[in-house]
Structure formats: C-alpha cells, structure tokens
Amino acid sequence: MSVARSAGNLIIESLNKSYKVESGEVNALQGIDLTIGEGEFVSIVGSSGCGKSTLLRIIAGLENGYSGEARIGGKRIAGPGLDRGMVFQEHRLIPWLTVEQNVAFGLNGLESGRSDTVVREHLELVGLANFARALPHQLSGGMSQRVAIARALVNNPQLLLLDEPFGSLDALTRIQMQQEILRIWEVERTTMVLVTHDIDEAIFLGDRVVVMSSRPGTIKKIVPVQLPRPRDRSSYDFVQIRKEIYTEFFAEAERPFAYAI
Amino acid sequence: MAPEHTTTTRLQKLKHFIQYIALSGVVIAVWQGLSELGYIKPIILPPPSRVALTFRDLLLSGDLPRHLGMSILRVLEGFGIAALLGLGLGVAIGLSRTLDRISDLIIQVVKPIPPIAWIPLAILWFGIGEQSKVYIIFLGAFFPIIINTTDGIRQTDHKFVEVARILAVPRCKFVRQVVLPGALPAIMTGLRVGLMVAWMCVVAAELITASSGIGYLIMDARQLSQSDVVLVGMITIGVIGKLMDSLIRRLEKRLISWKIAFAGN
Numbered sequence: 001m002s003v004a005r006s007a008g009n010l011i012i013e014s015l016n017k018s019y020k021v022e023s024g025e026v027n028a029l030q031g032i033d034l035t036i037g038e039g040e041f042v043s044i045v046g047s048s049g050c051g052k053s054t055l056l057r058i059i060a061g062l063e064n065g066y067s068g069e070a071r072i073g074g075k076r077i078a079g080p081g082l083d084r085g086m087v088f089q090e091h092r093l094i095p096w097l098t099v100e101q102n103v104a105f106g107l108n109g110l111e112s113g114r115s116d117t118v119v120r121e122h123l124e125l126v127g128l129a130n131f132a133r134a135l136p137h138q139l140s141g142g143m144s145q146r147v148a149i150a151r152a153l154v155n156n157p158q159l160l161l162l163d164e165p166f167g168s169l170d171a172l173t174r175i176q177m178q179q180e181i182l183r184i185w186e187v188e189r190t191t192m193v194l195v196t197h198d199i200d201e202a203i204f205l206g207d208r209v210v211v212m213s214s215r216p217g218t219i220k221k222i223v224p225v226q227l228p229r230p231r232d233r234s235s236y237d238f239v240q241i242r243k244e245i246y247t248e249f250f251a252e253a254e255r256p257f258a259y260a261i
Numbered sequence: 262m263a264p265e266h267t268t269t270t271r272l273q274k275l276k277h278f279i280q281y282i283a284l285s286g287v288v289i290a291v292w293q294g295l296s297e298l299g300y301i302k303p304i305i306l307p308p309p310s311r312v313a314l315t316f317r318d319l320l321l322s323g324d325l326p327r328h329l330g331m332s333i334l335r336v337l338e339g340f341g342i343a344a345l346l347g348l349g350l351g352v353a354i355g356l357s358r359t360l361d362r363i364s365d366l367i368i369q370v371v372k373p374i375p376p377i378a379w380i381p382l383a384i385l386w387f388g389i390g391e392q393s394k395v396y397i398i399f400l401g402a403f404f405p406i407i408i409n410t411t412d413g414i415r416q417t418d419h420k421f422v423e424v425a426r427i428l429a430v431p432r433c434k435f436v437r438q439v440v441l442p443g444a445l446p447a448i449m450t451g452l453r454v455g456l457m458v459a460w461m462c463v464v465a466a467e468l469i470t471a472s473s474g475i476g477y478l479i480m481d482a483r484q485l486s487q488s489d490v491v492l493v494g495m496i497t498i499g500v501i502g503k504l505m506d507s508l509i510r511r512l513e514k515r516l517i518s519w520k521i522a523f524a525g526n
Contacts, residue, residue, distance in 0.1 A: 061426075062426065081429070086427045088424075092423075094421060094438065094442075108431060108434065151428070
C-alpha cells in the first residue's frame with residue numbers, strides 16, 4: 001500500500017482560484033490543502049460545480065492564475081509539462097489520425113524507430129495492439145478511452161490526471177475500464193488522480209477519497225480506503241465507506257426532511 | 262438474401278436517378294411543346310430541338326470546343342494563382358492574430374467589390390489581352406478561398422489545443438497533424454466556391470473584351486440575333502460549371518473520408 005509520504009511529489013497548500021464574472025468574482029476553489037505521494041491513487045468526488053475539475057486542470061497546468069501553492073517535485077506549477085499526463089471525459093482523439101498516430105502524437109523528440117516501439121508497447125498495455133491502423137470512429141467508447149489512456153502515458157509521466165474519464169461510458173464498460181485502469185496503475189506505478197462523481201468508482205480505485213463541497217469549492221473530508229485490491233463493491237467495509245461518503249453529501253440536503261418529521 | 266438486397270438498391274438508385282433528372286426533362290418537354298404549338302416565337306426563344314441542332318453544328322465545326330477550351334484555360338490560370346495565394350495567405354492569417362489584424366480591414370473592404378467593377382482598371386493596367394481576364398478571374402476566386410481557409414484554421418477545436426499543450430506537441434507538428442487536416446473541409450468549400458465564381462467571372466470578362474471564349478461566343482451571337490447560339494453558350498456554361506463542381510466534390514470525398522465516415526455513423 002502506498003500512502004502519502006512526507007516527500008510526496010504533489011503538494012497543494014492553501015490554494016485559491018477565482019473567476020471574474022460580470023457581477024464580481026466567483027470563488028471556484030478555496031483553501032485547498034492536499035498532498036499526494038508518489039505512486040498513490042487518489043480519487044476526488046464532488047457534485048458538479050464543486051471545482052474538482054478546476055483543481056485537476058490547475059495541476060495539469062491548463063488554468064493560469066491561482067493563489068497559494070501547487071508544486072510538483074518541488075517545482076511550482078506554471079504550465080503543462082511532460083511530467084503530467086491527462087485523460088479527459090471525452091476521448092479527444094484526433095479523428096483523421098489512426099490509433100497509432102494518435103498515440104504517437106504525444107511522443108515527441110524520439111527517433112522514429114524507437115517511437116514505433118514505444119507506441120506499440122503502449123497499445124499492448126491497453127490491449128489494442130490489433131487496432132493500430134483503425135480510425136477513432138471505428139472504435140467503441142471504451143476502446144477510444146483506452147487509446148486516450150495510452151496517449152497520456154506515452155511520455156511516462158509521473159502523474160496521470162483523469163478527469164471523469166469513464167463518465168460517458170455505459171455502466172458495464174465503466175466497470176471494465178475501472179479494472180483496466182487499476183491493472184495499468186499496478187503495472188506502471190504512475191501516481192493517479194481521478195476526478196469523478198461516481199462514489200463507487202472513487203472507492204473502488206482510490207487509496208484515499210477526497211470529498212469536495214461546492215460554492216466555494218473546498219475539501220470537506222479525506223476518507224482513507226484501506227481495503228485490499230481487488231475490492232468487492234458489496235463487502236461490508238466497502239459499503240461502510242460508501243455510507244460515510246454519502247452522509248457527507250446528503251447531510252445538508254436531508255436536513256429539511258428531518259425538520260418536517 | 263444478398264442478391265435481393267442488390268436489386269432493391271439498384272431499383273432505388275434508378276428511382277433516385279429518375280427523380281434527379283425529372284424536373285429538367287419536364288422543363289424541356291414543356292418548352293418544346295409550347296414551341297410546337299406556336300405559343301413561343303422561335304426568334305424569342307428557339308425550341309430545344311433547334312438548340313440541340315445548333316449545338317451539334319458548333320461542336321462539329323470545332324467552334325464550340327475552341328471557345329470552351331479558351332475559357333477553361335483562362336479559368337485554370339486565374340483560379341490557379343488565386344488558389345496558390347489564397348491558401349498561402351489564408352493559412353498565414355489563420356495562424357497569426359497579428360497578421361489577421363493587419364489584413365482584416367483591407368480584405369473586408371476589397372471583398373465586396375464585384376470583379377466586374379475592376380474591368381476598367383484591369384484594361385488600363387493589363388490591356389485587353391489575356392492578362393486582364395486572368396486578373397478578373399483571380400479576383401473572383403481569391404476571396405472565397407482565402408476567407409474559407411482562414412475560417413477553417415480558426416475552427417480548430419480548442420479541446421485538441423489542450424491535448425497538444427498537455428503533451429508538449431511542437432507547434433509545427435500540431436499545425437501539420439491537427440490544424441491543416443481539420444481545416445480541409447472548409448478549404449475544399451473555399452476552392453469549390455472559388456472555382457464557381459472564377460467560371461462566372463471568365464464569362465463576364467469575355468462579354469466585354471474578347472475575340473474568343475464562351476462569353477465572346479454569346480456576345481457575337483447576340484449581335485447577329487442568333488438566339489439559338491446564345492442558348493448553346495449559356496447551357497454549356499451551366500453544364501461545365503456543374504461538372505467542375507462534381508469533380509471537386511469527388512476530390513473532397515476522397516481527401517476527407519474520415520469525416521464522411523464520421524457523419525455516416
């Protein structure tokens with residue numbers, strides 16, 4: 001079990017992010033403190049609009065302008081870098097490039113012979129070596145997302161950011177992909193940060209589950225998941241953790257009913 | 262199972278083809294009928310049969326192929342220059358905000374001036390020879406090409422820009438693999454519209470100053486009151502324009518097959 005070490009490679013301290021809108025400023029994130037250790041798998045759950053995707057995009061270097069600290073390997077995040085890979089909710093494959101060209105798109109600065117090998121290795125990793133010459137529209141949703149994962153991993157990033165990567169897949173494919181990402185995590189030992197609104201998914205995958213609340217986006221609670229993998233979604237401990245997280249979300253919403261009784 | 266399927270599609274194809282030509286057929290039949298019944302005077306509008314005979318005569322005498330060849334050659338010259346400059350400048354402007362700011366005003370002001378309005382100046386600058394006609398055609402084709410190319414490049418999906426930033430893809434690789442192929446549908450539209458406008462401009466230019474070409478053929482026939490020759494010229498322009506468009510569409514289908522497959526799903 002990899003748990004956060006003191007020399008964790010992602011450190012976020014009192015991070016704030018606000019957007020200017022017509023009526024003033026909106027606080028998207030407020031006072032975020034989070035340390036993620038090397039090789040750790042951290043899930044972030046929250047309702048839509050809680051800023052969880054913004055947090056991920058700040059880590060990716062896609063959002064400019066934040067206050068507080070966000071450091072990776074001791075260096076302040078000021079833009080994207082090859083030490084971080086990202087998978088988005090939509091696969092974002094380039095429709096006119098083949099699967100292997102899409103993966104090679106992320107690979108820059110290697111001589112061509114070497115890059116062919118790296119692309120093949122990564123397609124094998126996601127189980128799509130036979131689809132190297134296919135075009136994205138010929139793939140299913142799950143397969144497209146596998147290619148996106150291969151593309152994100154092709155530079156061997158230390159940190160893989162997953163922004164609701166299985167959100168648009170059907171329930172069965174989603175479970176398959178969760179097992180798949182777990183297998184890849186165990187093989188590659190890349191640090192992974194997953195943003196999701198699926199509590200089961202967060203518990204099934206994460207070493208810790210970060211629960212966020214909205215307006216302004218803050219961390220409400222961090223729930224450690226000390227269960228051996230592969231995890232059984234219907235086991236007692238799993239259900240207990242799920243209950244704990246559910247309470248965090250619905251505590252506010254259910255209070256009015258309590259008054260009514 | 263399979264042969265039955267083929268017959269249905271073949272029947273369907275035949276049906277579609279009949280639908281495709283039906284309206285033109287009816288128009289020609291009514292036109293011929295009204296002429297036979299004496300409702301239309303041949304001097305005002307000769308019947309289709311007369312136009313067909315004149316077409317055959319002009320074809321066999323070699324006049325029509327010669328004039329047509331001349332017009333097509335002019336279009337190819339003007340369109341070729343317009344495509345080269347329009348694509349080059351369009352890509353440059355699409356990629357550079359600064360270049361866009363610098364060039365926007367002049368493009369927007371010159372664009373609405375119809376190429377025909379340029380004819381007096383074109384004659385002063387280039388004389389009444391080939392150059393002035395090629396210049397008019399160039400002007401007609403240039404703006405649709407440059408504007409569509411710029412737009413196509415601007416439409417690059419922001420999501421791909423983010424992917425490229427995350428992966429630290431070099432700018433020239435991004436332009437080559439994402440921006441240009443993504444702009445291709447718009448570029449093809451620009452080329453198609455440009456070719457069409459070029460074809461319309463060649464006739465306009467020849468109507469005024471020429472001693473050959475389809476436009477000249479029409480103008481010459483007008484002076485001799487040969488309305489059948491005028492009609493042959495007009496129909497030829499229409500048919501050739503349609504053929505050019507089909508040709509570019511076919512090229513377009515081949516170049517952007519990924520998109521057609523995409524839309525088909």
